[in-house]
Amino acid sequence: MSxxxxxxxxxxxxxxxxxxxxxxxxxxxxxxxRIVGGVTPGKGGQRFAARIGDRAxxxxxxxxxxxxxxxxxxxxxACIFVPPAGAADAIMEAAAxxxxxxxxxxxxxxxxxxxxxxxxxxxxxxxxxxPNCPGLATPGxxxxxxxxxxxxxxxxxxxxxxxxTLAYEVVAxxxxxxxxxxxxxxxxxxxxxxxPFVECLRLFERDPETDAVVICGEIGGSDEEDAxxxxxxxxxxxxxxxxxxxxxxxxxxxxxGAIVSGNTxxxxxxxxxxxxxxxxxxxxxxxxxxxxKQALAKVGAR
Amino acid sequence: MKIHEFxxxxxxxxxxxxxxxGKVATTPEQAEAIARECxxxxxxxxxxxxxxRGKAGGIQFGDTPAQAREAAGRVLGMDIKGLTVEKVLVVPxxxxxxxxxxxxVLDRATQGPVAMVSAAGGIDIEDVAANTPEKIVxxxxxxxxxxxxxxxxxxxxxxGLPHTVVSRGGAILAALSxxxxxxxxxxxxxxxxxxxxxxxxxxxxxxxxxxxNALPRQKEYAGWAEPEEANPLEFEAKREGLTxxxxxxxxxxxxxxxxxxxxxxxxxxxAGGKPANFLDIGGGARAEVMRKALLFVARDPDVRxxxxxxxxxxxxxxxxxxxIIMAQAxxxxxxxxxxxxxxxxxxxxxxxxxxxxxTWGTDMRDGAQKVVAAVTAAPKTAPKATPRAGN
Numbered sequence: 001m002s003x004x005x006x007x008x009x010x011x012x013x014x015x016x017x018x019x020x021x022x023x024x025x026x027x028x029x030x031x032x033x034r035i036v037g038g039v040t041p042g043k044g045g046q047r048f049a050a051r052i053g054d055r056a057x058x059x060x061x062x063x064x065x066x067x068x069x070x071x072x073x074x075x076x077x078a079c080i081f082v083p084p085a086g087a088a089d090a091i092m093e094a095a096a097x098x099x100x101x102x103x104x105x106x107x108x109x110x111x112x113x114x115x116x117x118x119x120x121x122x123x124x125x126x127x128x129x130x131p132n133c134p135g136l137a138t139p140g141x142x143x144x145x146x147x148x149x150x151x152x153x154x155x156x157x158x159x160x161x162x163x164x165t166l167a168y169e170v171v172a173x174x175x176x177x178x179x180x181x182x183x184x185x186x187x188x189x190x191x192x193x194x195x196p197f198v199e200c201l202r203l204f205e206r207d208p209e210t211d212a213v214v215i216c217g218e219i220g221g222s223d224e225e226d227a228x229x230x231x232x233x234x235x236x237x238x239x240x241x242x243x244x245x246x247x248x249x250x251x252x253x254x255x256x257g258a259i260v261s262g263n264t265x266x267x268x269x270x271x272x273x274x275x276x277x278x279x280x281x282x283x284x285x286x287x288x289x290x291x292x293k294q295a296l297a298k299v300g301a302r
Numbered sequence: 303m304k305i306h307e308f309x310x311x312x313x314x315x316x317x318x319x320x321x322x323x324g325k326v327a328t329t330p331e332q333a334e335a336i337a338r339e340c341x342x343x344x345x346x347x348x349x350x351x352x353x354x355r356g357k358a359g360g361i362q363f364g365d366t367p368a369q370a371r372e373a374a375g376r377v378l379g380m381d382i383k384g385l386t387v388e389k390v391l392v393v394p395x396x397x398x399x400x401x402x403x404x405x406x407v408l409d410r411a412t413q414g415p416v417a418m419v420s421a422a423g424g425i426d427i428e429d430v431a432a433n434t435p436e437k438i439v440x441x442x443x444x445x446x447x448x449x450x451x452x453x454x455x456x457x458x459x460x461x462g463l464p465h466t467v468v469s470r471g472g473a474i475l476a477a478l479s480x481x482x483x484x485x486x487x488x489x490x491x492x493x494x495x496x497x498x499x500x501x502x503x504x505x506x507x508x509x510x511x512x513x514x515n516a517l518p519r520q521k522e523y524a525g526w527a528e529p530e531e532a533n534p535l536e537f538e539a540k541r542e543g544l545t546x547x548x549x550x551x552x553x554x555x556x557x558x559x560x561x562x563x564x565x566x567x568x569x570x571x572x573a574g575g576k577p578a579n580f581l582d583i584g585g586g587a588r589a590e591v592m593r594k595a596l597l598f599v600a601r602d603p604d605v606r607x608x609x610x611x612x613x614x615x616x617x618x619x620x621x622x623x624x625x626i627i628m629a630q631a632x633x634x635x636x637x638x639x640x641x642x643x644x645x646x647x648x649x650x651x652x653x654x655x656x657x658x659x660x661t662w663g664t665d666m667r668d669g670a671q672k673v674v675a676a677v678t679a680a681p682k683t684a685p686k687a688t689p690r691a692g693n
Contacts, residue, residue: 084515084518085518085519107584107585108514108515109515110486110513110515110516110519111408111486111488111513111515111516112415112445112483112486112513112516114413115408115413115414115415115445116445118413118414119413119414119444119445119446146585148613148645148646151645161561162561163559163560163561163562163564163565164559164561164585165557165558165559165561165562165613166559166561166562166564166565167561168613168645169562169565169613169644169666172644172645189560189561191408191410192408192410192413192414216561218560218561218564219564221410222410222411223410243561243564243565243568244564244567244568245568245571246549246564246567246568246571246577247564247567247580248549251547251580252547253547253560253563253564253580254545254547254559254560254561254563254564254580254582255560255561256514256515257410258560258561258564262428262431262432263432283572284568284569284572284667285565285666286665286667
């Protein structure tokens with residue numbers, strides 16, 4: 001078992017007929033993901049024909065609501081490509097319909113919309129990944145989101161990153177070094193996200209198919225510090241990396257959540273917290289594969 | 303998005319929060335007229351997007367309309383932390399007896415807004431938080447109800463504010479919560495909340511930040527946008543949909559994805575270079591966006607070489623390569639550009655670059671080393687500015 005998503009997962013795509021949804025849905029299918037339907041309000045009853053170039057990848061039904069899609073398809077995972085103005089609503093709709101894992105790719109969601117959605121999720125429990133993230137991938141089972149799946153490799157290292165493209169870089173390096181991954185999670189670059197590092201670590205710690213975890217953090221907030229505190233109690237080794245060491249204080253570095261405010265959120269503070277918890281921190285991403293190998297060797301992993 | 307004090311007070315006023323009557327002046331003569339109209343003595347307050355204006359001389363007083371004109375003359379045009387003062391707020395001077403802090407900030411831990419009150423007002427709340435955190439009381443705001451009036455009064459009482467302030471200050475804080483939510487703020491502070499000698503409670507200074515992501519539905523506030531940093535390129539980038547941050551080095555950086563760009567900055571620093579900027583062209587960028595990004599970065603006169611680091615997910619490598627090729631004609635002569643592509647469409651992109659006689663780095667480290675070497679090798683007097691850089 002990987003975490004959050006596996007071969008048995010049944011996935012629906014919210015915003016399947018939009019430009020992002022219609023581009024990425026066939027690519028998810030191509031990676032092996034079982035897409036069972038899509039949701040676009042007003043387009044219920046249509047069928048979405050998935051194709052990449054002239055390669056047809058089958059058709060899935062489109063529904064007006066998530067509730068209907070879930071009832072008719074038995075979906076347990078939702079992938080959201082809905083534009084920012086409606087994305088938080090889409091998250092709440094999925095949670096209310098009983099979808100267990102909600103992956104929101106959408107970027108630029110107003111933060112108070114996310115505050116509302118976060119409060120809603122306390123009463124309608126669903127595991128939210130993102131928003132403002134590339135989604136997740138379980139090599140061998142497929143992907144939910146937009147990750148470049150061909151660079152992934154089946155294996156036993158869990159991976160989580162706040163940045164999408166940085167995740168691709170590091171996963172590619174791991175794969176090149178022969179280190180496969182159990183599940184890769186893009187947790188998202190916003191200040192309010194559903195599943196911070198510490199939650200990913202908890203899931204990986206319980207996963208019998210994960211032997212070690214790599215987390216790629218960045219400046220802003222205290223998710224890495226929280227993760228460090230938990231990592232200290234884990235059986236499985238964790239390897240860390242922090243980007244933004246050269247970022248000046250008070251400047252928002254692209255991600256809404258990537259900002260050093262006062263003394264909080266500095267790269268140095270995060271590196272120190274991880275090191276203090278016994279988590280080795282890579283100086284550059286190129287050091288991550290070797291450090292991961294060492295971590296695996298330490299636990300005598302296969 | 304930052305807004306000025308006078309704009310923040312305008313918003314507060316709409317929610318019934320008392321503020322001093324006052325107006326904005328852009329000339330000393332206007333300041334004199336406003337002083338005459340609202341009554342002296344007055345305070346002249348520089349309207350700039352940085353803190354610490356008082357220490358910099360950006361707050362002055364006028365006991366007569368003529369003095370108000372002179373004071374405004376001194377403040378207008380003043381340079382405060384690299385920003386030129388173009389507007390002053392002229393308000394009647396009040397006799398402040400006590401100063402408090404009330405504010406609402408976005409809190410990552412509770413995943414929503416948190417109201418904060420402190421009896422230690424008038425000073426930077428970050429200092430209070432660092433030195434005497436026990437002097438700040440907090441209450442997470444439930445997004446369903448906002449901050450309820452009783453919760454606001456409770457905060458006032460717990461912060462140890464005088465009985466007379468608990469009720470009126472509580473009403474002000476509850477109103478601030480309504481303003482915060484309705485305006486899509488990410489921060490709203492009244493500091494100080496003033497108790498005057500004649501018993502009034504009012505917002506003597508105010509700071510509000512509006513969530514950039516909410517600007518599409520906060521059209522009025524979106525219209526208030528002004529160059530917000532000392533560097534005009536940052537403002538222009540925002541208007542063009544580019545995420546650009548000016549830094550103090552000479553290696554221009556373009557990448558996709560915030561974390562990747564940050565890592566690229568770190569990598570250039572490690573290779574012995576100094577990044578000149580952060581520029582994230584985001585997901586799905588087309589050739590034209592890439593071209594514009596290159597020309598944009600090259601407009602910074604400090605830039606002496608550019609590293610393009612793209613990993614393809616939504617962004618396709620051949621689009622990036624096409625953009626780099628299209629930009630060649632308009633880039634300053636001899637400006638080294640090192641590109642590094644991987645992921646979706648990277649092979650096609652590299653082929654295009656090769657056909658155009660352009661080079662690339664094999665990976666991020668190689669790219670960083672190549673651009674730093676090129677910048678180091680280039681004469682210091684290398685052509686710095688494009689013809690368009692003059693404005």
